[in-house]
Amino acid sequence: MKRKNLNLRNAFILIISTLVIVTVFNQLERKNYQSTIQQEYMDSVTVTLNKAEKFINDHPDMNFSDLQVAPDVSVILIQEGTTKELNQELASAGLSTLLQSVFIHSEDGQEFLDNRAPEPVYFSYQDDFNETYSFFSLKRRTKAGFILVSKNATAFEGYLHNKELLDFGLVMSLITIFFVLVLFLNKRVFTRISQMTELAYEFSENKFENSIELQSNDQIDNLGIALNKMGKTLEATSLINTQERKLLMHVYNSLDTGVLYVEEDFTITDLNTIGQRFFTSYIKNDEGRFGIDSYYESLIFEAWRTNEPIQVEIQHNQLIFDVRFIPVEIDEKLKTQGVLLITKDITTDKQLVSIREDLITNVSHDLRTPLATIQGYSEAIKDDIAETTDEKNEMARIIHDEATQMSQMITSLLTVSRTKAGFSELNKESVLISAFFHKVINRFTERLNSEKIECDLVVKPGTSHYEMDEEKMHHAIYNLIDNAIHYAADPDLRYKRYIHIEVGLDELVDDLVITVSDNGIGISKESIPFIFERFFKDNKARTMPKNNGSGIGLSLVYTVITEHGGKIEVESTQNKGTSFVIRLPL
Structure with a gap:
């Protein structure tokens, strides 16, 4: 914003004010001086008139040679139309001639002589040579006639005129001096101060592009140097503050x-x-x-x-x-x-607290149940309750299965923990896809038959081998199929219960796509974002009477797929079914 420069205006106001003050004082002085001189002239005229009147009264012989008055005062005796100068020492004969030949016969002179004014009167006349005479006159009637006493004031008028010229010259000189001084100050002081003021306002608006150009090594330039240094300091400080503010805002928003x-x-x-x-x-x-x-x-x-x-x-x-x-x-x-x-x-924190509580319950339950079974059947074998070899073999098989289940659960826990801690390594090798999935499915043949669940596998053409850690991927696919069986729908609610596995290539993004879908009880919408968390169980949807697991299986699946650089997604509708889609990079 451009700010007004009031220096010149203030300077002109100062000049005019000074001129008015000087003029007023000059007029007052002139009037006072003029009044004083006029009073002296009038006193001189009055004294001379009194002296001349006394002299005439004392000398009836009319011998005026002994009359002594000031040489600048004219004393004229007017008798019966004749006039006579009585001051033999009069310095200005021109004044006496003017009075006798012009003034007395003029209209002003006749009016003055006829008037009874007791005070001297000021007059100014020109003679035949255009020379101006100024004088104070006073008249008085005596026995001898009128006495007209006049004092020459021409010198006084000249003095006043010269004084006016001198005062006018003085005022003009002051105006010139002030004007030159103002121009000088405006160029050397006011303009530079205005620039510094404008620069200071720019600094206040965080604009540091401009600086003061130095002209001389005076105090104003020293101020400019200080202002430039301050600008550099403020710019550096502003830059630091801006960076700190951006950092704080980044931290604040993060x-x-x-x-x-x-x-x-x-x-x-x-x-x-x-x-x-x-x-x-x-x-x-x-x-x-x-x-x-x-x-x-x-x-x-x-x-x-x-x-x-x-x-x-x-x-x-x-x-x-x-x-x-x-x-x-x-x-x-x-x-x-x-x-x-x-x-x-704090949703996750609350879930972790719940998960920790469930972990103790689930793990203790999952371990206690097979341990109780192992303990019971081992005691039966020990006490010879089993009478035949087949019965003993059946008991031994049950003990072996329960021990295997415990081992698998502990292995899964260790696998997830090691992977999360970064200690797990992949032993990749080329695996035949079709044989791999048949091997996994064959482990569920007995359960699938007993549950009357159909499981079909579709391997699309062009999908033969894939580089992967066969053991870990086996655990992952095993858990998905186990989950599908575990949470299958009630047989009375489905005409046919099934698990469908499809493997193929997505040539558009170069991914191996594995889909494991079922028509089971599904997963609640609210639980889908958390199903891959360790020990999480969808208790709202999965209300089957059988044991609903420890909540480790899907966490293990997610960990294995992530290790292979892949992604796993889930789509599920309650009471309709669930579909897990795995994408593994080629």
Whole structure:
């Protein structure tokens, strides 16, 4: 913004003010001086008149040679139309001639002689040679006739005129000096100060492109040097502050905790990224009094009223949030200026707590059941309860199966833990796809037959071999099929229960695609995002009476697929079925 330069205007106002003051003082001085001189002239005329009158009265012989008056005063005796100069020492004969030949016969002179004015009167006349005479005159009637006493004031008028010229010259000189001084100051001082002022305003707006150009080594340039240094310092400081502010904003927006600030008028400001999402999803309500949800409004108001922090756990859909309402005191009067909302998604934390509790229950149950079976059958064999060899063999087989199940569960736990810790390695080799899947499916032949579940395999043409860790991938596919059998639908609700496995190539993205689908009881929509977490179980959907597992299987599947650089996705509808899609890079 361009700012007004008032220096020249102020300078002209100063010049005019000075001129007016000098003129007024000059006029006052002139008037005072003129009044003083006039009074002296009038006194001189009055004294001379009195002296001449006394002399005439004392010398009836009319011998005026002894009359002594000032040489600049004319004393004229007017008798019966004749005039006579009585001052033999009169210095200005021209004045006496003017008085006798012009003034006395003029209209002003006749009026003056006829008037009885007791005070001297000022007159100014020109003679035949255009020479101006100024004088003070006073007349008085005596026995001898009129006495006209006049004092020459021409020199006085000349002095006043010369003084006026001198004063005018003085005023013009002052104006010239002031004008030159103002131009000088404007160029050397005012303009540079204005530049510095403008530069300081630019600094205040974080604009540091310009600087002061130095002209000389005077104090103003020293100020310019200091201002330039200050600009450089401010620029560096501003750059550092900007970088720090950007870093803080990056950290602020990278927090996994939502931050919102509610001002006194319930305006919500200073939201970070998580806070903005939380506000938009749960707090914002256009129908509310302040545009926010009434529940949050009441909590904010309560924190404001009590000036005490409030902490609550709020559940939205399947997510649980820890929300804190913290009053903010800014001034020294400890008056609440706003309320800070801190939100944190604690859904995972809550799930971990639940998972830890379930882990103890599930693992102890999954270990206790086969151990109890092993213990019971081993005691039966020991006590010779089994009478025949076939019965003993059957008991031994059951003990072996239960021990194998325990070993598989412990192996799965160790595999997941080692993979999560980064200690697992892949032993990849070229595996024949068709033979690999038949080998896995054959392990479930007895269960599939007993459960009356059909399992079919489709290997599309062009899919023969794949580089993978056969043992780990075997565990992964085994768990998917085991899950499909475990959570198959009730036979009374399905005309046919099936598991469909399809393997093929997606040539568009060069992936090996494995699909394992069933028409079982499905997975609840709320549980799908968490099914690959360790020890997680969809208790809402999977309410089968049989043991519903330890929650390790799908976590193991996800770990193995991720190790191979692949991805696994799930699509499921409750009471209709589930489909797992695995994509492995070629």
